[in-house]
Amino acid sequence: MGNDNAPRLDPALEAGNRRRLAGYAAKHFGWSVDGKVATVTLNRPERKNPLTFDSYAELRDLFGQLRYATDVQAVVVTGEGGNFCSGGDVHEIIGPLVRLSAPELLMFTRMTGDLVKAMRACPQPIVAAVDGVCAGAGAIVAMSSDLRLGTARSKTAFLFNRVGLAGCDMGACAILPRIIGQGRASELLYTGRSMSGEEGERWGFFNRLCEPDAVLAEARKLAADVAAGPTFANGITKTMLHQEWAMTLEQAIEAEAQAQAICMLTEDFKRAYHAFVAKQKPVFEGN
Structure with missing residues (x-):
C-alpha cells in the first residue's frame, strides 16, 4: 500500500546515494545476493580463510557501499571449508608488518579499524555464520556482526596477545565486553584462549548453535527473516x-x-x- 503521490527523488540525488550491489564483482572473497540477502564468503579454505591487505581493504569499501544499497537488506558473513576465518595471514600480513615503520603500521591498523566502523555503520543487520576456526581478525569480524550463529566445534579466539600485541584491537575492548561482559572479555583478551561453541552460546556471544552442515542455511534464513521486516x-x-x-x-x-x-x-x-x-x-x- 505505497504512496503513489509521493514526490519523485531527484535523479542526481538518487545517483549519488542509491545503488544496486547484486552485480558487484568481488575480487578477494565471494559475494552473492539471493533476494534481499547478500552473502560474503571468505574463500581461502586451504589456509582457513585468512584476511590479506587486499581483502581487508575490499571488505572495508564494500561495507561502506552497503550504506547506499537499495537491493540488499541483510548480510551474511561466512567462510569456506568448515572454518570461518583464521585472522590476518601470517605470510601476507604479519611478515610484512614487522618490516614497516610507525606511519605505515598506523595506516594498517586504521584500515582494519575502518572495516569494523563500516560494518557498524551500514544499516543492514549482519549475521555471522561461524564454524570451526574463528581467530584474531576473524573473531573481530564475528564480534562486529549484529547476530552470530555458531556450531559446537566453533573455536573463537582473540589471540592478539599470543603474538605480542594488546587485546585492544579493532574495537575489541569496546564491543566484546558489551556482548559477553567485562570479566569474560578480559579473560579472553588477556589469555588469547579459544572460546568453545558451547561456551560462546552460554556467554551470549552466539545467539544459538547449529549443526555444522546447517549453520550457513540457518544464518541465511535468519537474515531473510530480518530482511522481510521494516x-x-x-x-x-x-x-x-x-x-x-x-x-x-x-x-x-x-x-x-x-x-x-x-x-x-x-x-x-x-x-x-x-x-x-x-x-x-x-x-x-x-x-
Whole structure:
C-alpha cells in the first residue's frame, strides 16, 4: 500500500546515494545476493580463510557501499571449508608488518579499524555464520556482526596477545565486553584462549548453535527473516544500538523518541496498521 503521490527523488540525488550491489564483482572473497540477502564468503579454505591487505581493504569499501544499497537488506558473513576465518595471514600480513615503520603500521591498523566502523555503520543487520576456526581478525569480524550463529566445534579466539600485541584491537575492548561482559572479555583478551561453541552460546556471544552442515542455511534464513521486516526501521534500530553506547539514559530516551517519530512517518508503519485492522500479516517494503 505505497504512496503513489509521493514526490519523485531527484535523479542526481538518487545517483549519488542509491545503488544496486547484486552485480558487484568481488575480487578477494565471494559475494552473492539471493533476494534481499547478500552473502560474503571468505574463500581461502586451504589456509582457513585468512584476511590479506587486499581483502581487508575490499571488505572495508564494500561495507561502506552497503550504506547506499537499495537491493540488499541483510548480510551474511561466512567462510569456506568448515572454518570461518583464521585472522590476518601470517605470510601476507604479519611478515610484512614487522618490516614497516610507525606511519605505515598506523595506516594498517586504521584500515582494519575502518572495516569494523563500516560494518557498524551500514544499516543492514549482519549475521555471522561461524564454524570451526574463528581467530584474531576473524573473531573481530564475528564480534562486529549484529547476530552470530555458531556450531559446537566453533573455536573463537582473540589471540592478539599470543603474538605480542594488546587485546585492544579493532574495537575489541569496546564491543566484546558489551556482548559477553567485562570479566569474560578480559579473560579472553588477556589469555588469547579459544572460546568453545558451547561456551560462546552460554556467554551470549552466539545467539544459538547449529549443526555444522546447517549453520550457513540457518544464518541465511535468519537474515531473510530480518530482511522481510521494516528495513528502514531496522536500520534505525542498528544505528541507535550503536550510538547509545555514548549517551546518558536521558539522551538515549530523547534520541529514541526522535528516531521513533521518524519511523512513524514511514509507509511500513501504515502498512502494519492496515494489515492489523484487516487481520493480515503486513508485507513491508522498506519505506
